[in-house]
Amino acid sequence: VSVRAPSVGKVVEILVAVGDHVAAGQEVAVIESMKVEIPVVAERAGTVAAIPVSAGETVQAGQVLLALRD
Amino acid sequence: MSWDPEVDEIRRRMALAREMGGEANVRRQHEAGKLTVRERIDRLVDPGSFHEIGALTGKPVYEGGTLVALTPSNYVVGTGRIDGRRVVVGGDDFTVRGGAADGSIAYKAGYGELMARELRLPIVRLVDGTGGGGSVKTLDEMKRTYVPANPAWDVVVALLSEVPVVGACMGSVAGLGAARVVTSHFSLMVRGTSQLFVAGPPVVERGVGEVVTKEELGGSHVHARESGAVDNEVASEDEAFAEIRRFLSYLPANVWQAPPRAAERTDPADRREEALLSLVPRNRKRGYDVRRLLALVLDRDSFFEIGRHYGRPLVTGLARLDGYPVGVLASDPLQGGGGLDAPGSEKMVRFIDLCDTFHLPCVNFVDQPGFLIGTGAERAGTIRKGARALAAVYQATVPWMSVIVRRVFGVAGAAHGNASRLNLRYAWPSGDWGSLPIEGGVQAAYRRDIESSPDPAARRAELEAKLDALRSPFRTAEAFGIEEIIDPRDTRPLLCEWVATAYELVATELGPKRRGCRP
Numbered sequence: 001v002s003v004r005a006p007s008v009g010k011v012v013e014i015l016v017a018v019g020d021h022v023a024a025g026q027e028v029a030v031i032e033s034m035k036v037e038i039p040v041v042a043e044r045a046g047t048v049a050a051i052p053v054s055a056g057e058t059v060q061a062g063q064v065l066l067a068l069r070d
Numbered sequence: 071m072s073w074d075p076e077v078d079e080i081r082r083r084m085a086l087a088r089e090m091g092g093e094a095n096v097r098r099q100h101e102a103g104k105l106t107v108r109e110r111i112d113r114l115v116d117p118g119s120f121h122e123i124g125a126l127t128g129k130p131v132y133e134g135g136t137l138v139a140l141t142p143s144n145y146v147v148g149t150g151r152i153d154g155r156r157v158v159v160g161g162d163d164f165t166v167r168g169g170a171a172d173g174s175i176a177y178k179a180g181y182g183e184l185m186a187r188e189l190r191l192p193i194v195r196l197v198d199g200t201g202g203g204g205s206v207k208t209l210d211e212m213k214r215t216y217v218p219a220n221p222a223w224d225v226v227v228a229l230l231s232e233v234p235v236v237g238a239c240m241g242s243v244a245g246l247g248a249a250r251v252v253t254s255h256f257s258l259m260v261r262g263t264s265q266l267f268v269a270g271p272p273v274v275e276r277g278v279g280e281v282v283t284k285e286e287l288g289g290s291h292v293h294a295r296e297s298g299a300v301d302n303e304v305a306s307e308d309e310a311f312a313e314i315r316r317f318l319s320y321l322p323a324n325v326w327q328a329p330p331r332a333a334e335r336t337d338p339a340d341r342r343e344e345a346l347l348s349l350v351p352r353n354r355k356r357g358y359d360v361r362r363l364l365a366l367v368l369d370r371d372s373f374f375e376i377g378r379h380y381g382r383p384l385v386t387g388l389a390r391l392d393g394y395p396v397g398v399l400a401s402d403p404l405q406g407g408g409g410l411d412a413p414g415s416e417k418m419v420r421f422i423d424l425c426d427t428f429h430l431p432c433v434n435f436v437d438q439p440g441f442l443i444g445t446g447a448e449r450a451g452t453i454r455k456g457a458r459a460l461a462a463v464y465q466a467t468v469p470w471m472s473v474i475v476r477r478v479f480g481v482a483g484a485a486h487g488n489a490s491r492l493n494l495r496y497a498w499p500s501g502d503w504g505s506l507p508i509e510g511g512v513q514a515a516y517r518r519d520i521e522s523s524p525d526p527a528a529r530r531a532e533l534e535a536k537l538d539a540l541r542s543p544f545r546t547a548e549a550f551g552i553e554e555i556i557d558p559r560d561t562r563p564l565l566c567e568w569v570a571t572a573y574e575l576v577a578t579e580l581g582p583k584r585r586g587c588r589p
Contacts, residue, residue: 007383007406008444034407034439035507037355060446061406 169199440480
């Protein structure tokens with residue numbers, strides 16, 4: 001299970017750290033796309049297993065921002 | 071001597087038709103979580119309103135001149151009423167030969183299509199099978215093959231420019247059946263119990279070597295969320311019937327009529343919502359909930375969204391203003407900033423064509439940063455797909471109103487309305503526009519100036535600040551570059567005033583459009 005970038009853009013901020021538990025619907029990152037900051041929410045609950053991107057990085061739509069495990 | 075025996079025979083035969091493919095097949099249909107075609111029609115139309123045509127059609131078994139069994143044709147068709155308005159409805163009977171062509175007789179489906187065209191009635195197709203398409207069993211029966219022709223296709227295509235067409239995918243639907251679902255103005259799928267594809271898993275495995283389940287190949291998540299082949303996804307068959315009824319409630323029976331105003335108007339035209347004053351954040355980087363904006367402005371609970379999960383930077387749907395049906399377009403700033411992408415452009419073309427065909431005045435809530443940019447967007451052909459959307463705006467002749475909520479940038483922004491027409495619009499004070507955004511645009515236009523400066527970053531900031539001071543929408547209004555800046559709370563009263571005028575105009579422009587409608 002992973003949280004993916006909803007659109008192309010730049011990672012503004014990752015709001016959680018590896019090991020954190022996230023709830024379904026929780027805002028976990030912010031992406032800036034077409035000059036608007038877009039909150040990214042986790043669709044389901046889980047524990048953050050990995051964060052393969054960092055703030056300032058450019059991401060494509062669908063790219064994994066967070067890997068979650070149950 | 072009366073005709074009583076024959077009348078009894080009609081009743082007996084109609085009772086046989088209602089048995090469909092037999093008890094065992096009906097049970098199997100129910101166990102698969104699906105209703106039979108007759109149950110579907112009964113739930114879709116007003117109670118008792120279904121008038122079937124061709125109930126006597128079937129493959130008979132005679133013993134000594136007496137009919138002992140009749141396998142009905144696997145297409146059930148007739149007329150019924152939806153909210154009192156007559157429609158043609160037809161559906162495949164999956165319990166007879168899985169709805170495939172070899173179970174059909176004399177192409178009843180084509181009769182339904184022709185009926186919709188000549189009586190100028192909306193048509194609802196409940197597709198559950200191949201919808202008249204081929205099966206290799208036909209080959210075995212005919213002892214010959216044939217060059218394929220899509221039956222009644224001239225009518226199927228012509229209908230799109232004349233009457234509302236709904237395609238409901240109610241089971242595993244392949245080939246011609248799939249084409250019949252999507253050759254429509256509004257299509258839907260039922261999550262989990264319906265799949266749609268050009269060819270199903272066995273054919274796919276033989277043809278391209280992919281081993282997939284039917285759900286992976288053509289489930290509703292594929293078509294309502296990724297491919298855009300189907301507009302809406304629903305959780306149950308009953309929800310499907312509710313959506314079909316709702317969709318048709320906004321539309322006229324045909325293009326020679328105006329869309330029907332709601333019988334009751336429960337929402338005051340002069341409702342002014344305080345929340346609109348602070349809905350758009352002052353910080354330009356912050357988005358907002360565009361569906362909340364729509365709910366505050368349009369008639370309460372009247373917004374019916376079409377294609378929510380596809381082309382998401384653009385929100386499209388039907389709604390009412392003071393009871394009058396309208397088409398609504400809006401950008402969603404929380405989806406890629408609202409930048410129009412290739413799927414969004416495609417969605418826009420279909421939606422505008424729908425509104426234009428059926429004379430639905432359009433309201434466009436504009437917050438358009440421009441076409442989506444970057445390598446992904448270029449490779450998706452955004453510019454040509456976007457240019458089609460622009461062409462749709464310019465070909466439309468329905469009354470059109472734009473409410474400029476925030477940004478209008480670039481070519482996509484410029485296409486918020488047809489600038490060669492009157493191009494009615496109201497701008498909110500949050501309006502922010504230009505051919506290019508200042509950020510980024512400064513770097514392009516003043517490159518040499520910035521690069522030759524001892525402190526390029528400071529010089530860029532200085533230029534940005536200087537241009538930013540000219541950004542106020544009031545400066546544009548001074549030059550009549552925007553006709554009106556309004557209090558956002560006045561949006562609904564102003565739109566309700568406009569829509570009444572728009573409908574007076576619609577009444578003078580009924581009939582088919584020169585531009586035909588395509589799926």
